[in-house]
Amino acid sequence: xxxxxxxxxTVQASLAAIVIVTALPLLNPKEFRSILHIRRTExxxxxxxxxxxxxxxxxxxxxxAIALSVLMLLYHSTHPPVYAVGREPGTxxxxxxxxxxxxxxxxPGLLILRTEGFMNFASAxxxxxxxxxxxxxxxxxxVILEMSAVPDLEYTALRALTSMEETLRSSGITxxxxxxxxxxxxxxxxxxxxxxxxxxxxxxxxxxAVRAFETKGTTS
Numbered sequence: 001x002x003x004x005x006x007x008x009x010t011v012q013a014s015l016a017a018i019v020i021v022t023a024l025p026l027l028n029p030k031e032f033r034s035i036l037h038i039r040r041t042e043x044x045x046x047x048x049x050x051x052x053x054x055x056x057x058x059x060x061x062x063x064x065a066i067a068l069s070v071l072m073l074l075y076h077s078t079h080p081p082v083y084a085v086g087r088e089p090g091t092x093x094x095x096x097x098x099x100x101x102x103x104x105x106x107x108p109g110l111l112i113l114r115t116e117g118f119m120n121f122a123s124a125x126x127x128x129x130x131x132x133x134x135x136x137x138x139x140x141x142x143v144i145l146e147m148s149a150v151p152d153l154e155y156t157a158l159r160a161l162t163s164m165e166e167t168l169r170s171s172g173i174t175x176x177x178x179x180x181x182x183x184x185x186x187x188x189x190x191x192x193x194x195x196x197x198x199x200x201x202x203x204x205x206x207x208x209a210v211r212a213f214e215t216k217g218t219t220s
Contacts, residue, residue: 080117082130084138085146085206092207094146110213111140112206116149119157128160141173142213146206148179153187162193176201178209 048068052061086097086104094112097104106112113134115127135143153161165175177197180188188194188202203209 078122080123082115085112085114111138111143114146120154121156124157124160144176144209146178153184178203178206
C-alpha cells in the first residue's frame with residue numbers, strides 16, 4: 001500500500017519522526033507537573049496521548065488523542081457554565097459567587113445569573129436545568145440573566161428562553177436580560193420575546209440593569 005506514491009512504512013516512519021520532534025519537549029516531567037497543576041483535564045489528554053502512542057502505535061495514538069479532544073469539546077459546548085453573580089462591595093465589579101470572594105454582596109430582591117457559550121438545541125435544556133435550582137433557592141422577585149458571553153442564540157434556545165420567562169412570570173418572578181451581543185440582540189428583536197420584555201427589561205450591560213433595579217427600589 002502506498003500514500004502519495006510512498007510506501008506505507010515510509011509514511012509511518014516519517015509521521016513518527018514528526019511526532020517525536022514535536023512532542024519531545026513535552027516529555028519532560030516538569031512540563032507534565034505544570035500541566036497537572038494548571039489544567040487537570042489537559043494532563044489526562046497528554047497522558048492518554050502518550051499511552052496510546054506507546055501501546056498502539058503512532059497513528060493510532062494520535063487518533064485517540066484527537067478523538068478525546070473532540071469529545072471533550074463537544075461535552076463543554078453542550079454543558080455551558082451557569083452561575084450566580086455577586087458584586088464587590090463599594091464597586092460596580094460583578095463576579096461569580098465563589099469562596100474566592102466571600103465578602104461579595106448580593107442585592108436583596110435581585111438574583112443575577114450568568115451563562116456562557118453558544119445556546120443551541122443541545123445546550124439550552126442543560127442551561128435551564130442549572131438555572132432552575134438557583135432561582136428556586138433564592139427569594140428574589142427579579143432575575144437578571146447576563147448573556148455577554150453568549151455569542152449566538154439558536155431558535156430552539158430562544159423558544160426555551162421564552163418559555164422560561166413565561167414560567168417565571170407565572171410564579172411572580174420578572175426576567176430581565178443584560179449584555180446581549182449584537183447577533184443575539186438581532187435574534188431576540190425578531191421574536192415575540194422582545195415584545196414581551198420590552199425595552200424596560202433589556203439592558204446593554206449588567207451595570208445599567210443593576211442601577212435600574214436599585215433606582216426602582218428607591219422610588220417604589
